[in-house]
Structure formats: structure tokens, C-alpha cells
Amino acid sequence: MAAGKPERNNGRLCRSFDRVETGPMSSHPLRRTTARDGQTSTDGEPRTAVRLTDVTHEYGSSGRHDRTVTALRDVSIDVRMGEIVGLEGPSGSGKSTILHAVSGLLVPTEGMIELLDTDLTDRSDRERTRLRRRHVGIVFQRFHLLPSLSARANVALPLVQAGVSRSTRRERAESLLEQVGLGDRIGHLPGELSGGERQRVAIARALVTDPDVIVADEPTGELDTATGADVLELLTDVGRERAMVVASHDESTLAVADRVVTLRDGRVVDDGG
């Protein structure tokens, strides 16, 4: 472990786990009506939700490939609670790799990734999955809903792992679908929904565990301008009391961000600060 690494605060995470997995769900998970425990630091500043410190990642460095591709070089980014951070840059600049790393789907070759003060890089695959499930909601460009399941079942899926009962899962999913404006589409299959409606279902799914961090990869990439604007409005609404990282090529999408980090060849060339 690197010297000077901030001390992890497992106690705070554990309390947070209890709330998300077994405790009562906020009746308005789109917007949090009350400030959460730990959302502000002791000096009154918003708490840091995500911190990347000197992160370098090389694909193909696991020893199975002779050639490696450096996706990230010494990247350091902080995202505070309530902040929307945009990531911009050409294809291959490292945007998706950062989203990977923040979600715990990837362990960088060097550096540290902290999610709510917990270092993900020294956690097992299983622990990272658990942290992702409890604290990160992911919105994909291509929605990635299960075509065999209804909108409600898709939204409820992340709760399966937590062992939440079927009736509670349905209740939470229906409530979220109503809040994203799909109360009349609850039983529809993804194939019966428009692109904008599917992305709304995907956003509801990302919110069902009431996560602290939302990760969105080109959330409007598959949508027309008007539908994209609606989805952005919804995402902005969602991100007000959480931390959000949005990767996009699209100017209007990045316009909703509080600041935009610009990447070139895996390096931060402008941190938007």
C-alpha cells in the first residue's frame, strides 16, 4: 500500500451498507429529502465520494499478453457529494477506463481508487462487487436491460443480490418507475419501449439501491436531441444529492456538469477546476 494513503473509514461504510441493504428505503430516492450521515465532512465541506490518486492503468499487463496499452497515466480526480463531473476526450482517451475503475470493475495497475473513503484497489473481486452494488449506480449508453424481463423486473434486479423480498422489490421498482414518468409502462418489456423510455428504466435501475455515486457512460448517445434533453434533466435531478461522473462526447450532455475533466491519451489535460 502506498505511504500516506488516507485512512479508510470502514465503520462509516458499514453503517451505510446496513441502510441500503436492509434498512427502509427513502420514499423519494430520486431526490434525497434529508442529508445522509457522512454526506458532509467535519469542516462542513461536502464529503469526497470518489477519489482517484495517481492512477495508471495498462491493459494487457496481466502477463498473458506481450503488448500493453496504457489507458491512464497518473490520473488524479476528486468528486464530491452533490457534484456532477463530466469526462470529455476523444475515443481512447481513458474515459471508460475511469468509469470502470470507479465502479470497481477494474483494478488499476498503479494508484488508488477511493469510494466513500474505502480503497477499492486492495479489495477482493467479491468485495468490490458488494461495494458497487451498494454505492454505485451505472447508466449505460445502450441501456443493457434484460429483454426477457419487464421494466419493473429490470429495475428490481439489483435488489435480488441483497435478498430483498419479491414484494418489496416490486414496490420499490414501481415507485421509481412512477418517479421517472413510466408508471404506465411497468409491465412492458424493453422491446416495447422507446429509446428514451428504456434509458429512464435504466436510470431507475441505477437508483434502486439508492446509491451514493452515479456513473453514466454516454447516457444520451443512443437518443435523439429532445429525448436526450429529457433524460439529462432526469439525471441532473438525480445527481443533485449524490456524486455523478458522466463520460460523453456530447456538448449538451457535458453542459449539465459542474465541471468537466478533459482527457488526452490517458492524461488529465484540464481538471475543470
Next chain:
Amino acid sequence: MIAGLWRWGVRLRAVVGLALAQLRRTPGRTVLTILAVALAVLSVTLLASLGVGVVETGEDGLENAGRDIWVSGDPSDPVAGDTENPIVGSHGISAEMTERDDVSSASPIAIHDVYVTTEDGDPERTSAVGVHETHDEFGFEAGSGFETELNYSSDNYSVADRPTEPTEQEIVLEPETAETLDVSVGDTVTVGASRETVDDHEFTVVGIASYYSQFLGTNVETVPLTDLQAVAGTTGTDRATFITASVEDDADTDAVATQLDEEYAAYDVRPSDEQVGAMVEERPLVLASGATLIGLALIGGVVLTVNLFALVAYQQRDELAALRAIGLSRWVLAGTIGVQGLLIGLVGGLVGLAATPLLTAALNYVAVTVVGFESLLKTPVEIYLVGFALALVVGTVVAVLTGWRAGRYARLDRFEA
């Protein structure tokens, strides 16, 4: 503890629901997968039953004869002369054996190449087995068999007393021979050791059966032993291929066989189970073919099943990656694919097993029609068990493993092409 079990129960139920939803989503693909499993099961059951059938066909005749001890000669011994019938003085040896207290009966069996014809037909070259009587296992298609004195002249054995011409003049024809000659029960055929002598001896067809053909693999007619010896000209030397003996109920077969082996050192005396092994050893090709078929069946079935479920998981890789990304564990993913494997394996396995007897019967019909082998495919219950285990166990295990492996692919770069 209870909360943990509750969570497991919730996940299990959800996993089954997910698996069913995935199967329902693509009914066409699901049906094809079930058929593929059924085919894998059939490839195992049919090939393996052919393998078992090939091996057993060589053994059946011996086992059905129900004899405890077999005496045979070494066909490669040049002193023996007639390589197919190396036992000389076979009636005498049989009579001596029968006199023992621990032997209830003994009788010789001879095999000769002969010619058979009708008054106005062409001579047919065939094989003839000489036995003292036919028995219930013959499965006569028409007519019945014959019965002669067990040990001709056994009381006062003398070569001079034995007839040099056929006396019984009864023959059981192989169905194909009967058809070729266009004869049926009650008709007369002539039998000789060569084309020249084929008209010498008249025999009455008393029955039609293919009993010995099954394990000798060729057309075989059955005649009384003394008549066959007379036709073949071996009455004087009283030659036979085997002598079979039954021991008394309270006698130890192995011990009697050992004593007889010492007493008749010129011949091999074996208990029947060893004789079966010895005969199969003499046919390494049959044994190798049977074993190869069974081996191929198992390997082929496993490879088919592994490929199939690897494909099932591969087709769902995007869904699995999405589930993984939203926080479902690899166990849940593996369970989703595993339950699909279990359900497909169960249904496909049952379809395969249900089709096995039908296809076995059809293939046996073809076999008996084309090559004359009856019941070439044998399906003992073990074959059904192996086929079902392949579908259910291999299917589920492979599905779980491929589902587990698929969890590793869960990367965001898999989502955004």
C-alpha cells in the same frame, strides 16, 4: 442465520425466475437446445448400446447354452489336423466326463463347412453346427428342433458301433438359407461336405431358426452331431470343436474344471465365464470395436454437451455482463445459466431417453434385415442411466462453470462496442 437463509432463498427463487425468463424469451432457441441435448443423449445411448451389442453378440450363444465347463483344443496345433474340430474321440471324452460324480452331463459340439441344396437348386456353401439336441433358446421361426441320444453309444463306446451314414436326417435351417433355397418345414434338402457330394445325404427341414448365426456371425444350419460327423467324414475320429459339461448343483465348477484340465492335458478346460473371456480375446477386433464405440459415445456426448452449454452462456454474455455490472454476484450469474442447463438437460435427457427404445428397435430392424443380426443394439438400464446423467449432470455442471466464467467478462468495454 435465519436472515442469511432467507436471502439465499430469495436469490434462489430469483435465479430460477431469471433462468425461466431467459428460456421463455427465445422459445425457438430453447427447443433447439433441448433437441441438441436429446441428440447428445441419443448419440451416447445408441452408440453405447451398439458397443454393448457387438461384445454381447459374441458371448450370447455361450451364455445361453447354460453350460458350466467348456473343453476346447488349440486350433493352431498342427497335430490336431482339423483346425476347427481339434478334439478327437469327443463322445468318448464326454462319456468319461459324465461318469464323474460331480458332472451331470457332457456333450460335444462340432462345426463344419458344408453345402446344402435342393433337388433342382444350386449348392449353397454354409456352416453347420452339430449338437445332440436343440433347446428352448433357439427361437424357432417355424417348426421345431430335434433330440438325439446324448452320448451315442455311451454305454458301450465303440467306433465300430457308430453309424457312418446319417441316421436322424433332420436339419434346422437358418432363415436366410431357407429363403435362398425356397424351402420350408417338411421339405427335403441334401447336404454334403463338398460340391461333389452335396447330393449324397437327404435331410428333412424340421425347423427354421437363426440361433447360432447370431454369435458366429454367419449363416449356420443345425444338425444332429452324429449326422454331421457322418457327412463330414469324421465319424471315425469323432472330432468336435467343443465339449460342454454341466456340473452337479453341489459341485465347485472351478475345482472340477481344474481337475478336468489336468486329466485332459491336451485340451483347454475352462469354466464358462473364462471361456467367454477366452473367446472374446480371440476376437480382439470385436472387443476393440465395442470398446471404441462406447468410448466414442461418451466422449462425443460430453463434447456435444460442453459445446452446447458454452454456446448457451456465450449467447447471453451481454446480459451476464450487465447483471455483473449492476452488482449481481458471479454465483447468481452461474446459477442463472446453471438452472437453464438443469432444465434443458432434464427435458432434453427425457426426450433422448424416450426416443432411445424407438430408435433402437428401428436400427435393430434394419440390422436384422440387412445383415441378419438380431438385437444388435443392446440397451441395459446402465445405458439409460449414463445417457440421463450426461444430460443432467454434465449439462448442469458445464452450464454453471461457463456461467461462472462468463462473470469474468463483465467489463464496461464489453458494453460499449
